[in-house]
Amino acid sequence: MPDSPSIHYDKLFRVSLLIRKFEEKIIELYPSDKIQSPVHLSLGQEAVASGICACLTKKDLLFGTYRSHAYYIAKGGKLTEMMAELYGKSTGSNKGKAGSMHLADATVGMMGSSAVVASTIPHAVGAALASRNLNKDQLIVAVFGDGATDEGVYHESINFASLMKLPMLFVCENNGLAVHSSQKDRQSFNISTHANVYGIESEYISDGYNFCKIQKRTSENINLIKSNGRPRLLEIETFRYCEHVGPGEDFNDGYRSSSDFENWKSKDPLVNDKESIAKFIPGIREEIQNAVNFAEKSPWPKTEELLTDII
Amino acid sequence: MEKIMEENSNAIIMGQGVNDFKGIFGTTQGLQEKFGDNRVFDVPLAEEATTGVGIGASLNGLYPIQTHIRADFSLVCMNQIINLASKYRYMFGGIFEVPMLIRLVVGRSWGQGAQHSQSLQSTFSHFPGLTVILPSHPDTILSSYLYAAEKYMNPVISIEHRLMYDLGFAKGVYATKSNPLHSSYIVREGNDVTIVATSIMVLETLRAAEHLSKSAGISCEVIDIHSASHPQRELIIESIRKTKKLIIADTSWKAYGVGAEVCRWVLEKDPTLLIAPAKTIGMAPAPCPTAKSLEDLYYPNLFTLSDDIANIVTGNSNHGIPLPDEKSMADVYKKFKGPF
Ligand SMILES: Cc1ncc(C[n+]2csc(CCOP(=O)(O)OP(=O)(O)O)c2C)c(N)n1
Numbered sequence: 270m271p272d273s274p275s276i277h278y279d280k281l282f283r284v285s286l287l288i289r290k291f292e293e294k295i296i297e298l299y300p301s302d303k304i305q306s307p308v309h310l311s312l313g314q315e316a317v318a319s320g321i322c323a324c325l326t327k328k329d330l331l332f333g334t335y336r337s338h339a340y341y342i343a344k345g346g347k348l349t350e351m352m353a354e355l356y357g358k359s360t361g362s363n364k365g366k367a368g369s370m371h372l373a374d375a376t377v378g379m380m381g382s383s384a385v386v387a388s389t390i391p392h393a394v395g396a397a398l399a400s401r402n403l404n405k406d407q408l409i410v411a412v413f414g415d416g417a418t419d420e421g422v423y424h425e426s427i428n429f430a431s432l433m434k435l436p437m438l439f440v441c442e443n444n445g446l447a448v449h450s451s452q453k454d455r456q457s458f459n460i461s462t463h464a465n466v467y468g469i470e471s472e473y474i475s476d477g478y479n480f481c482k483i484q485k486r487t488s489e490n491i492n493l494i495k496s497n498g499r500p501r502l503l504e505i506e507t508f509r510y511c512e513h514v515g516p517g518e519d520f521n522d523g524y525r526s527s528s529d530f531e532n533w534k535s536k537d538p539l540v541n542d543k544e545s546i547a548k549f550i551p552g553i554r555e556e557i558q559n560a561v562n563f564a565e566k567s568p569w570p571k572t573e574e575l576l577t578d579i580i
Numbered sequence: 581m582e583k584i585m586e587e588n589s590n591a592i593i594m595g596q597g598v599n600d601f602k603g604i605f606g607t608t609q610g611l612q613e614k615f616g617d618n619r620v621f622d623v624p625l626a627e628e629a630t631t632g633v634g635i636g637a638s639l640n641g642l643y644p645i646q647t648h649i650r651a652d653f654s655l656v657c658m659n660q661i662i663n664l665a666s667k668y669r670y671m672f673g674g675i676f677e678v679p680m681l682i683r684l685v686v687g688r689s690w691g692q693g694a695q696h697s698q699s700l701q702s703t704f705s706h707f708p709g710l711t712v713i714l715p716s717h718p719d720t721i722l723s724s725y726l727y728a729a730e731k732y733m734n735p736v737i738s739i740e741h742r743l744m745y746d747l748g749f750a751k752g753v754y755a756t757k758s759n760p761l762h763s764s765y766i767v768r769e770g771n772d773v774t775i776v777a778t779s780i781m782v783l784e785t786l787r788a789a790e791h792l793s794k795s796a797g798i799s800c801e802v803i804d805i806h807s808a809s810h811p812q813r814e815l816i817i818e819s820i821r822k823t824k825k826l827i828i829a830d831t832s833w834k835a836y837g838v839g840a841e842v843c844r845w846v847l848e849k850d851p852t853l854l855i856a857p858a859k860t861i862g863m864a865p866a867p868c869p870t871a872k873s874l875e876d877l878y879y880p881n882l883f884t885l886s887d888d889i890a891n892i893v894t895g896n897s898n899h900g901i902p903l904p905d906e907k908s909m910a911d912v913y914k915k916f917k918g919p920f
């Protein structure tokens with residue numbers, strides 16, 4: 270039975286709001302220095318993750334970037350283990366060795382996230398190759414920013430995927446920025462139309478706060494991928510609310526304007542749909558508080574861990 | 581390669597030219613016909629992505645075997661090998677494993693020049709998380725590769741030497757070990773000096789040892805270090821306890837190299853083990869020149885190697901031991917067909 274539109278909306282809203290509130294908790298905790306890991310927050314970009322992941326199951330694999338809090342949560346990773354990971358505790362999703370930038374949980378198909386821009390894109394291509402060779406019924410997704418499409422390995426990877434006819438989805442979260450450099454100062458091409466040159470069909474979505482639309486378009490793209498066995502690319506425009514890395518805002522630093530921010534926020538359901546916020550906030554607060562308590566109480570990694578899991 | 585492909589149905593071979601008529605010096609010839617193009621296939625000239633594709637394929641259940649017809653090209657993949665493959669297990673707290681094999685061919689022989697001849701063992705062995713081997717015998721190729729593909733759950737870099745593909749080898753020189761990827765091998769027993777060698781320098785050292793044995797009764801113990809990242813240190817230390825003299829003959833530059841590394845742990849273990857200075861042998865500290873006259877000076881040869889060994893063993897640079905009149909290794913390997 271397909272979900273009715275309002276249930277869809279509620280589910281997506283709740284996941285998106287959970288991401289937002291979780292990250293706001295990080296901001297609140299940050300001055301205490303309990304989270305000892307650089308954080309690249311997804312605030313403003315939650316809808317992309319919730320919309321995409323709503324179309325995936327646990328066995329579908331998603332490869333992300335250092336800005337992957339949203340995907341970890343939307344893919345179904347445990348909040349408790351995530352907070353413990355940010356605290357550097359042994360009960361973290363990755364025993365405290367990953368921190369914010371390398372969050373992963375193989376049990377829900379949240380694969381590596383890497384701090385080297387664009388470096389997991391070919392991993393998604395390889396996973397799709399394995400999936401095809403081994404006849405696995407799974408979809409592979411590569412998520413990356415607009416900055417990653419500057420990198421050679423992005424181009425090498427999409428060529429490889431198209432050449433080998435690998436059924437997979439490339440998702441570019443276009444927030445128009447790589448740290449402080451705007452896309453127009455870096456790129457001579459348009460991301461989504463450029464992919465067509467490699468024989469990859471693409472779609473551009475300008476309203477990246479609209480999780481329902483993102484889910485619908487993703488779902489249709491996945492159907493097309495499954496029916497013709499070829500990769501596709503989604504470019505989704507979005508807006509980074511915080512500074513590139515860290516918990517602060519940086520609209521006074523001269524490289525971007527707060528009016529664009531206000532404009533985007535005026536359309537953001539996580540700001541404007543007060544009724545849904547009121548409905549979900551108590552449960553979300555409790556979930557987050559549980560995660561914080563869990564992290565607080567968890568032990569530090571033991572000394573042996575320093576030399577464990579090297580080979 | 582064929583045996584791995586037969587025994588491990590998840591193994592794939594991907595690399596530039598693996599399906600062409602030359603087949604990576606014959607090592608992958610005919611395999612695409614036998615195993616199909618889903619399992620053996622050519623790749624675009626996109627070294628970084630190809631390495632990353634291998635990592636992703638490994639994460640999702642395949643055993644990728646990747647080839648680089650010249651080791652030098654793997655430098656284009658350093659991001660994937662060093663920043664990703666070597667760290668996947670540790671960085672994610674042990675939830676991922678990346679079993680894969682990357683074969684690098686050292687292209688040394690006449691005229692290969694600066695970018696077709698490098699031997700990258702010390703570079704790769706520096707990084708925790710990588711396993712680096714330099715097989716110098718078919719026995720260790722077979723045992724190491726089968727072990728890697730069937731039992732080992734980590735990325736392995738194997739540095740093969742082009743000059744060895746056409747040689748014949750004697751059987752039974754190498755002991756069987758439980759994990760060949762973490763093993764070193766005594767390939768000739770002796771009492772006067774321990775010579776630890778890598779790759780083709782194992783063959784060269786054996787030839788020098790044979791010469792010195794015949795011409796001066798010098799008894800060399802030769803150890804094929806085989807695993808540059810995980811050598812059997814105890815085996816080497818025990819040998820030094822017996823001979824009290826140490827030479828390391830490597831296929832690369834000496835600075836921060838295998839020789840330096842062996843000396844490091846010998847010194848850390850017991851600085852009184854040696855009764856003579858240690859000697860490291862490697863290439864001249866320059867990029868590899870193309871002109872044959874310079875290339876012959878650049879690499880050690882049977883003459884310089886025998887002289888170095890005689891110096892250390894006798895403690896005298898005027899040792900008077902007759903040396904083989906052979907100053908170009910490249911010439912020898914063109915006509916030389918073993919067995920060793
Ligand atoms: C290979 C590499 N180059 C540079 C950096 C420094 N760096 C970190 S994030 C970033 C911006 C990437 O922008 P984008 O891909 O659009 O992702 P976003 O941060 O906007 O989500 C840069 C340049 C890096 N981590 N890796």
Ligand SMILES: [Mg+2]
Pocket residue numbers: 414415416442443444445446447448
């Ligand atoms: Mg960006």
